Amino acid sequence: MRIHWLHRVTQLEYRSDHWSLQFADRPAVKHQTVVLASGHALTDFPQTAPLPVYPVAGQVSHVPSTPGLDALQTVLCYDGYLTPVSPQFATHCIGASYHRGETTTAYRAEDQQENRTRLIHSLPDTGWPEQVDVSAGEARMGVRCATRDHLPMAGSVPDYLATLSQYEDLPAQRLQGL
Numbered sequence: 001m002r003i004h005w006l007h008r009v010t011q012l013e014y015r016s017d018h019w020s021l022q023f024a025d026r027p028a029v030k031h032q033t034v035v036l037a038s039g040h041a042l043t044d045f046p047q048t049a050p051l052p053v054y055p056v057a058g059q060v061s062h063v064p065s066t067p068g069l070d071a072l073q074t075v076l077c078y079d080g081y082l083t084p085v086s087p088q089f090a091t092h093c094i095g096a097s098y099h100r101g102e103t104t105t106a107y108r109a110e111d112q113q114e115n116r117t118r119l120i121h122s123l124p125d126t127g128w129p130e131q132v133d134v135s136a137g138e139a140r141m142g143v144r145c146a147t148r149d150h151l152p153m154a155g156s157v158p159d160y161l162a163t164l165s166q167y168e169d170l171p172a173q174r175l176q177g178l
């Protein structure tokens with residue numbers, strides 16, 4: 001397999017026996033099969049636009065470890081999550097904020113606080129979550145591709161218009177089959 005990094009596909013076109021992929025910055029290529037793994041940009045193409053997925057922007061906070069926090073041996077999952085210390089960076093991850101329908105990846109100070117507050121509220125009878133310090137503003141922002149039931153989605157891209165027309169008179173088709 002050959003990997004070509006950093007080339008954005010701008011158009012997908014089916015031409016009798018192959019797919020033609022257009023790019024903004026290089027000549028088009030032909031392929032028999034195309035696998036789309038483009039995250040929340042999945043619906044950028046006319047063929048995939050009707051798929052029921054939506055973007056969810058979010059922020060993970062990176063917080064410095066402390067002599068108490070570094071004892072954590074496993075990921076804590078609550079209304080969010082807190083990871084054990086990263087030996088490489090001496091930080092923990094807490095996350096993550098969830099902005100349904102948004103694609104912005106700008107840093108948000110309020111999301112840092114929200115991530116911290118969620119941890120504190122989830123463990124009201126312990127004092128140590130208060131040690132979690134988000135003030136350095138270290139974070140990673142990204143955009144998820146979500147489905148309404150939060151399950152993963154994989155499979156062939158449907159011909160949406162053909163599906164609509166085939167299913168349009170489904171009750172009548174079922175009656176004919178009886």
Ligand SMILES: Cc1cc2nc3c(=O)[nH]c(=O)nc-3n(C[C@H](O)[C@H](O)[C@H](O)COP(=O)(O)OP(=O)(O)OC[C@H]3O[C@@H](n4cnc5c(N)ncnc54)[C@H](O)[C@@H]3O)c2cc1C
Nearest residue numbers: 007008009037038039040041058059060096141142143144
């Ligand atoms: C804040 C946050 C917290 C998260 N927390 C967790 C967690 O705790 N646990 C967990 O399991 N998951 C978590 N996730 C989700 C996880 O990051 C995603 O499920 C995972 O990254 C999806 O990988 P992917 O390869 O499908 O898509 P992505 O990582 O979104 O990659 C898609 C790629 O496609 C490229 N692309 C898009 N359009 C085009 C195009 N037209 N042409 C060429 N390339 C294109 C993009 O540049 C990108 O590189 C989190 C996500 C976020 C944002």
